[in-house]
Amino acid sequence: MKVGIADTTFSRVNMGKIAIEELKKHASVSIERVTVPGIKDLPVACKKLIEEKNCEIVMALGMPGGKEKDRLCAHEASQGLIMAQLMTNTHIIEVFVHEDEAKDDAELAWLAASRTREHAVNAVKLLLYPKELQKNAGTGQRQGFEDSGPARQ
Numbered sequence: 001m002k003v004g005i006a007d008t009t010f011s012r013v014n015m016g017k018i019a020i021e022e023l024k025k026h027a028s029v030s031i032e033r034v035t036v037p038g039i040k041d042l043p044v045a046c047k048k049l050i051e052e053k054n055c056e057i058v059m060a061l062g063m064p065g066g067k068e069k070d071r072l073c074a075h076e077a078s079q080g081l082i083m084a085q086l087m088t089n090t091h092i093i094e095v096f097v098h099e100d101e102a103k104d105d106a107e108l109a110w111l112a113a114s115r116t117r118e119h120a121v122n123a124v125k126l127l128l129y130p131k132e133l134q135k136n137a138g139t140g141q142r143q144g145f146e147d148s149g150p151a152r153q
Contacts, residue, residue: 003123004049004058005033006042011063012105013112015095019059022120027128039064039096040073043080050088057127059093061116066100074098091126095119097144115144 003023007016020031032053036045039062049055060081064074074096085092095116102108122143125132140148 001027001029001127002053002055003029003031003127004046004053004055005031005061006045006049006058007033007035007061008038008042008063009035010038011061011097011112012099013063013097013109015061015063015097015112015116018113018116019061019095019120022117023124026121026124029124029127038062038073039077040080042077043084046081046092047084047088050084050090050092055090057091057093057123059095059116059119059123061095063097063099063112066098070098091123093119093123093126095143101144111144118143 005016005019016033016035020033023029023031032049032055034045034049036042042060042062046058046060049058062077064070078094081092081094097112097115099108102111138150140150142148
């Protein structure tokens with residue numbers, strides 16, 4: 001089994017390294033990594049990891065800035081990732097951490113690491129243990145910050 005990692009130089013945290021470390025903790029998989037300049041470069045990088053490097057799942061890691069322009073770029077990148085998933089029939093786990101989600105650099109680094117690690121575990125489960133994800137259906141899981149929990153009925 002091969003997992004693809006696509007990350008960016010724009011990110012202020014080495015999310016690719018964190019993802020690889022976490023993947024190796026949870027599964028014996030080969031890993032193919034590519035680093036691109038920014039988040040709008042991620043869709044083609046992910047598609048190439050799937051089609052040219054035969055990855056069975058890919059993590060797309062990016063850190064959009066905190067300005068409105070950055071939100072728009074993140075949305076465009078997200079749309080491209082969705083298109084790449086549909087074109088290849090392969091999951092791409094989008095892991096974006098917006099700079100304005102954190103109050104300072106320490107929290108930003110913590111959030112990027114936490115969200116990346118939790119999504120790496122999700123990638124392993126999606127690829128190797130899909131029934132594990134079913135156990136958490138409807139439980140309000142969040143990657144990075146505290147889980148929301150299920151809605152009260």
